[in-house]
Amino acid sequence: MDRFAALVDALVYTRSRNGKLRLIAEYLRATPDSDRGWALAALTDGLDFPAVKGSTIRTLLMERVDPVLFALSRDFVGDTAETASLLWPEPPGEIAPAPTVSEAAHALQHMTRATAPAGLAALLDRLDANGRYALLKLATGAMRIGISARLAKVAFAQAFEVGIDDVEEYWHGQFPPYAELFAWAAEGAPAPDAAHVPLFRPFMLAHALEGPAMKAMEAEFTGYVAEWKWDGIRVQIVHVAGETRVYSRSGDDISATFPEVAGALTIPAVLDGELLVRGSHQGGEAGGAASFNALQQRLGRKAVSKKMLAEYPAFVRLYDLLIRESEDLRPLSWEQRRAELEAFVPRLDPERFDLSDVIEAASLDDLAAIRERARDDAIEGVMLKRRDSAYVAGRKAGLWFKWKRDPLLIDCVLMYAQRGSGKRSSFYSDYTFGCWDGDPDAGAEPLPVGKAYFGFTDEELKFLDRHVRTHTVARFGPVRETDKSLVFEVAFDSVHASKRHKSGVAMRFPRISRIRTDKPAHEADRLETLKALIRD
Amino acid sequence: MSAAFTWLRPEPHGIHVVPADAWIDPARPAGLALVTHGHADHARGGHDRTVATPETLAIMKLRYLTDAGASPVGYGETIRLAGGVDATYLPAGHVLGSAQILLEHAGERVIVTGDYKRRPDPTCPPFEVTPCDVFITEATFGLPVFRHPPIGEEIAKLLKARADNADRCVLVGAYALGKAQRVIAELRAAGYAEPIWLHGALERMCRLYEELGVDLGDLRLVTDAPKGGLAGQIVMAPPSALNDRWSRRLPDPITAMASGWMRVRQRARQRNVELPLVISDHADWDELTRTIEEVNPAESWITHGREEALLRWCQLHQRKARALALVGYEDEDD
Numbered sequence: 001m002d003r004f005a006a007l008v009d010a011l012v013y014t015r016s017r018n019g020k021l022r023l024i025a026e027y028l029r030a031t032p033d034s035d036r037g038w039a040l041a042a043l044t045d046g047l048d049f050p051a052v053k054g055s056t057i058r059t060l061l062m063e064r065v066d067p068v069l070f071a072l073s074r075d076f077v078g079d080t081a082e083t084a085s086l087l088w089p090e091p092p093g094e095i096a097p098a099p100t101v102s103e104a105a106h107a108l109q110h111m112t113r114a115t116a117p118a119g120l121a122a123l124l125d126r127l128d129a130n131g132r133y134a135l136l137k138l139a140t141g142a143m144r145i146g147i148s149a150r151l152a153k154v155a156f157a158q159a160f161e162v163g164i165d166d167v168e169e170y171w172h173g174q175f176p177p178y179a180e181l182f183a184w185a186a187e188g189a190p191a192p193d194a195a196h197v198p199l200f201r202p203f204m205l206a207h208a209l210e211g212p213a214m215k216a217m218e219a220e221f222t223g224y225v226a227e228w229k230w231d232g233i234r235v236q237i238v239h240v241a242g243e244t245r246v247y248s249r250s251g252d253d254i255s256a257t258f259p260e261v262a263g264a265l266t267i268p269a270v271l272d273g274e275l276l277v278r279g280s281h282q283g284g285e286a287g288g289a290a291s292f293n294a295l296q297q298r299l300g301r302k303a304v305s306k307k308m309l310a311e312y313p314a315f316v317r318l319y320d321l322l323i324r325e326s327e328d329l330r331p332l333s334w335e336q337r338r339a340e341l342e343a344f345v346p347r348l349d350p351e352r353f354d355l356s357d358v359i360e361a362a363s364l365d366d367l368a369a370i371r372e373r374a375r376d377d378a379i380e381g382v383m384l385k386r387r388d389s390a391y392v393a394g395r396k397a398g399l400w401f402k403w404k405r406d407p408l409l410i411d412c413v414l415m416y417a418q419r420g421s422g423k424r425s426s427f428y429s430d431y432t433f434g435c436w437d438g439d440p441d442a443g444a445e446p447l448p449v450g451k452a453y454f455g456f457t458d459e460e461l462k463f464l465d466r467h468v469r470t471h472t473v474a475r476f477g478p479v480r481e482t483d484k485s486l487v488f489e490v491a492f493d494s495v496h497a498s499k500r501h502k503s504g505v506a507m508r509f510p511r512i513s514r515i516r517t518d519k520p521a522h523e524a525d526r527l528e529t530l531k532a533l534i535r536d
Numbered sequence: 537m538s539a540a541f542t543w544l545r546p547e548p549h550g551i552h553v554v555p556a557d558a559w560i561d562p563a564r565p566a567g568l569a570l571v572t573h574g575h576a577d578h579a580r581g582g583h584d585r586t587v588a589t590p591e592t593l594a595i596m597k598l599r600y601l602t603d604a605g606a607s608p609v610g611y612g613e614t615i616r617l618a619g620g621v622d623a624t625y626l627p628a629g630h631v632l633g634s635a636q637i638l639l640e641h642a643g644e645r646v647i648v649t650g651d652y653k654r655r656p657d658p659t660c661p662p663f664e665v666t667p668c669d670v671f672i673t674e675a676t677f678g679l680p681v682f683r684h685p686p687i688g689e690e691i692a693k694l695l696k697a698r699a700d701n702a703d704r705c706v707l708v709g710a711y712a713l714g715k716a717q718r719v720i721a722e723l724r725a726a727g728y729a730e731p732i733w734l735h736g737a738l739e740r741m742c743r744l745y746e747e748l749g750v751d752l753g754d755l756r757l758v759t760d761a762p763k764g765g766l767a768g769q770i771v772m773a774p775p776s777a778l779n780d781r782w783s784r785r786l787p788d789p790i791t792a793m794a795s796g797w798m799r800v801r802q803r804a805r806q807r808n809v810e811l812p813l814v815i816s817d818h819a820d821w822d823e824l825t826r827t828i829e830e831v832n833p834a835e836s837w838i839t840h841g842r843e844e845a846l847l848r849w850c851q852l853h854q855r856k857a858r859a860l861a862l863v864g865y866e867d868e869d870d
Contacts, residue, residue: 012801013810065680066852072845073681077800086681086799129683419779426779 001098001127003031004039005134011145020147024155035101037177042138043152046176051111052120052139057084060117060124064089081140085132088124096126101138102177108139150250160185165202165393168251173197198238198245200253201270201322201330202393206383206400213401217384218364224384225334226359226367229402230317231292231380231494232276233299237316239265246275257301258314264352269344272320272391273356277312289317291535292508293496317356318345322391330391337391371405380493381405407491408533409513410435411524413446414486417468418479420453427461428468428480429453431512433488435503435530440522446484447503449530455491455511464515487516487524495533505530541670543621543641546837546860551648551672555619555641558587560648570623571596572650573634574713587615589625591633591748595713598744611635611661628652629663630817631714632745638666646670647831653816654823655687658721659714659750663827671833672860675841676818677796684796684820690813691722697790697811698770705733705766706811707789709775712738714817716772717745719794720752723770731756733766735773735782758785779808796820825849 007027014020024043028036041047057080061070065087077083099107104123111119120139124132137143153171157164162185170192174181183189209217217224235254236247244262246255255262258275265271277298279290290312298304298312321341322330329337338358345355359382361367371382381404389399412433420429430453438444456464467486474481491513498506505527545552550562558568565582572578572588574595579588581600586593590608597603609615614624620642625635630651639646645668652663652674677684698706710716716738723732731754734742742755758771767787777783778791796816797803804812819827824846828836836857838846843859850857 013804013812015808015810066848068848069680069845072842072848073679076679076842077681078802082801083681086683426781426784 001101001104001131001134003027004035004042004101004138005127005130007039008134008137008143008145009130011147017151020151021155021158024147024152025159028156028159033182034177034179037179037182038101038105038138040152040156040178041105041176042141042143043147044149045141045143046149047105047138047141049108049111049139049141051113051116052108054080054140056116056120057081057136057140060084060121061087081136082133084136085129088129088132091125098126098128098131099123104135104138105177149252156181156185163393166191168200168202170199171251172199195326196241198240198243200236200238200245200247200251202251203234203236203249203272204320204391204393204400205395206402207395207397209384209401209403216398217401221364221367223387224401225338225387226361227319227356227383227385228359228374228379229381229383229404230274230276230289230356232274232289232295232317235261235273235275235316236322237261237265237271237273238269240268257298257304259304260309261314261316261352264349267347268323268325269321270323271316271318271353272322273316273318273353275314275316277314289315291496292494315352315354317354319356320391332390333388334385334391335387367403371403374405379405404493407493407513408495410490410492410530410533411516411519412449412488412490413484413521413524414467414482414488415446415448415484416479416481417464424461427465429461429465431464431488433490434484435525435527436522437503437527439526440524444526446524447527448501449503449505449527450490450492450507450510452488452490452510452512455513456515460512460515485521487519487521488512489514489516494535495530497534503527505534541644541646541835543619543644544639544646544670546839551860553617553621553639556617556621557619558617558621558623560637561650568617570637572628572637572648573630574599575631575651578650587623589633589635592635593633594744594748595633595741598740626664626666627661629654629657629660632660632717632748632750634660634714636663636666638668644669646672647833648672649674651676651818652827653819654827655684657718657817658725659717659745665827665830667833668831669834670837671828671831671835672837672839673824673828673846674818675824675838675843675846677816677820678824678838678842678846680821680845682796682799682820683822684799684816685814687722687815688726690794690815691719691726693811694719694723694770694792694813695726695728697792698768701790702768704788704790705769705771705786707771707773707778707783707786707791708813709778709791709793709795709807709809710738710772711795711817712741712774715794715815716774717742717750717752718817719772719813719815720755721750724751724753728770729753730769733758733761733769733771735771735777737774737777738772775807828855 007023010023011020061084073087074083107119123135127135153167154164157167170181174192180192184191234249238245244265245253246258246262248254276289277295279294280288294312321337321344329340359370361370384401386399412435414431415434416432417428418430420427432448432451434446434448436444437447468480468482471482472480473483490510492507492510494508496506543554545554549564551560558570559566560570561572561578562569567584569583569586571586571592574592579596585605585607587607587609593606593608609625611625611627614622616622622640624638626638628634628636628650630653637648647666647668654663710719720732733756735758742752746752783789790810791808792811792813793807793809794813794815796818798812798814836850837860839860847857847859
């Protein structure tokens with residue numbers, strides 16, 4: 001447990017992603033089975049010990065520490081597990097050796113609500129403050145130390161020099177402490193068998209079509225097929241052995257968020273498509289999809305109400321067919337898979353699945369014109385896929401390209417700035433900008449419309465940092481308000497009506513496109529100009 | 537408060553010793569100030585007469601550029617004030633020159649601890665337990681979550697971080713008076729003989745410590761470092777400089793901070809600290825409660841800090857106690 005506690009502590013204080021990856025990888029390499037398996041489960045939110053709750057910890061402490069002192073301490077520290085780890089009275093006399101992670105995990109697994117208090121206390125008595133903190137975090141299944149499941153899996157892949165896509169593929173059928181996974185990655189044992197579990201298969205991804213790729217595409221256009229790039233979320237739907245899962249692009253299981261989609265696939269298959277909500281914005285009046293804004297109402301919910309299901313019904317527009325009835329189609333060319341997909345779609349519920357159209361375009365110029373017209377339909381852009389390419393994980397050169405619509409642009413005024421984190425912690429690098437709410441020469445004030453923290457070079461960042469420091473008019477904690485003198489050209493993908501913001505608009509994916517030192521602030525755009533771009 | 541102690545009155549801006557018309561650590565200019573130690577929130581300038589240890593007076597002169605009205609008093613020395621009040625200065629173990637003040641009047645004994653700690657500190661003499669009727673104690677770390685680890689463990693963490701990162705430097709944020717010199721002295725005691733690089737704001741205080749007989753070894757200014765010369769080195773700066781523009785000149789620094797607050801993870805994270813060093817010049821919870829037991833006063837008065845928890849502890853242990861609402865003491869950087 002000492003080594004795991006040291007890892008947890010180091011992760012709390014390490015800000016950089018690479019630093020975190022290195023720490024986890026070193027731990028996984030140096031720690032024996034099955035300690036490292038349980039630790040990995042803790043880092044990937046894969047643990048659940050139903051007998052131990054936050055209230056178990058509170059009750060334990062109340063028996064040992066004065067309740068008023070506990071409450072005052074908890075208020076100051078702000079975290080029950082940490083407070084308990086610091087307040088725990090160490091037993092007098094010789095302390096028994098610390099439990100290993102797997103010993104602790106086994107003990108936690110076998111606890112009931114009745115035995116949990118005594119069992120947990122016995123473990124805590126054998127640990128120091130950092131060990132107690134790590135144990136309590138592990139026991140309650142809520143690490144909350146800024147590590148995503150994906151990050152831990154990438155660290156696992158780096159630790160043993162295996163492919164992250166393979167790790168993702170084998171992960172889903174495995175359970176803590178992941179003995180087969182470690183045997184495969186660390187000792188070269190055969191890969192775990194994944195035939196009977198609804199596994200996530202890593203997505204095939206696209207490069208942006210720009211620069212030299214654009215030139216090459218003009219010459220080889222006939223070797224590629226064009227498709228719409230719909231503005232929803234990319235999903236994979238897997239059905240095997242009577243079970244269906246919907247996976248997001250990061251491989252998270254989102255079946256519970258979209259039960260109507262998960263329930264609609266009953267044929268063993270793996271499908272790739274765009275999850276959308278019914279509406280009239282994308283792809284025509286009838287049978288179309290709503291804007292991304294409508295889909296946003298459905299995202300991130302663990303339980304979905306009937307009202308939600310009725311108001312924002314979801315469906316999937318299919319791009320690809322990876323596996324059909326246990327036959328892996330991924331090695332086939334796009335053209336062969338497309339033929340299989342077209343033959344497969346009629347077997348599906350038309351309410352929940354349709355086919356993404358292929359775009360007929362004679363040349364890249366022709367496609368450019370079609371792409372430009374697509375703005376009104378709120379489509380994100382177009383895709384170009386090599387006709388003879390297999391379905392391969394990740395982003396491989398020359399196979400798939402995405403060609404997004406050019407971004408929208410607007411001139412905004414810098415209003416507030418905040419210091420960044422990590423490497424940028426001494427720089428004011430997070431900017432809030434606004435548009436004039438009327439005529440600035442007639443006394444109108446700007447209203448905030450968005451926030452951005454990238455899109456500029458290191459040199460520009462130094463300039464902006466200096467500007468903020470010398471143009472500060474007020475401070476609110478970590479935030480500085482600047483005089484309204486600097487204009488940004490802001491690029492963004494789309495803008496939507498929003499009740500949450502005073503300006504009434506929310507921008508999607510805003511970034512600083514140019515710093516317009518040449519432009520006087522009163523010539524920045526007005527809010528009405530931005531509102532005219534709303535396509536909700 | 538018992539009627540017997542009416543000659544001592546806690547006011548919001550300090551403790552008033554009525555018969556002598558003297559103030560202890562007053563937050564505003566007074567005729568006669570009895571100062572416990574040199575931290576700016578306790579030792580303010582502008583008093584007509586200031587009674588303090590020679591070291592504290594030297595620290596105040598460094599800050600306020602004058603020693604007008606300075607009245608030195610050594611440890612164990614008693615001075616007679618107006619109105620029949622005797623004041624004796626006793627070591628408090630907080631920083632160089634820090635003192636508890638024992639006040640005697642009409643057969644009653646009161647101790648004002650100022651800030652104190654019970655751990656050994658190579659830069660100042662240790663706290664002396666002295667019997668009294670009223671014990672006026674600080675409570676900066678007056679919560680049972682604060683248990684400072686042995687300083688040797690924290691110094692070892694610092695040296696390990698330096699050894700493990702040859703191409704980076706370790707930047708240690710430390711309070712300019714006391715903490716910085718204690719960390720340097722502890723590094724020297726642990727056998728670290730390399731130069732230690734200072735932010736300009738720490739230089740004068742370190743030089744003063746050396747003039748007063750505390751050996752700190754090879755100290756240099758960051759501004760004098762050759763290009764690329766700070767990799768693998770230890771740099772010290774006041775906490776305010778850690779995340780400021782000043783630190784950009786350093787080679788990918790590992791940000792450390794030496795403070796009792798580092799015990800709480802979120803406090804360290806809020807300050808962007810990568811290497812928290814739990815080193816404090818204040819008594820932790822166990823020291824606070826042990827000291828009350830050892831001094832065993834008839835009453836404890838609790839000042840600046842987390843008074844409620846220590847008050848609660850006194851109640852639970854059937855000790856008479858009250859909280860004083862003094863203002864103006866800031867210990868966020870300790």
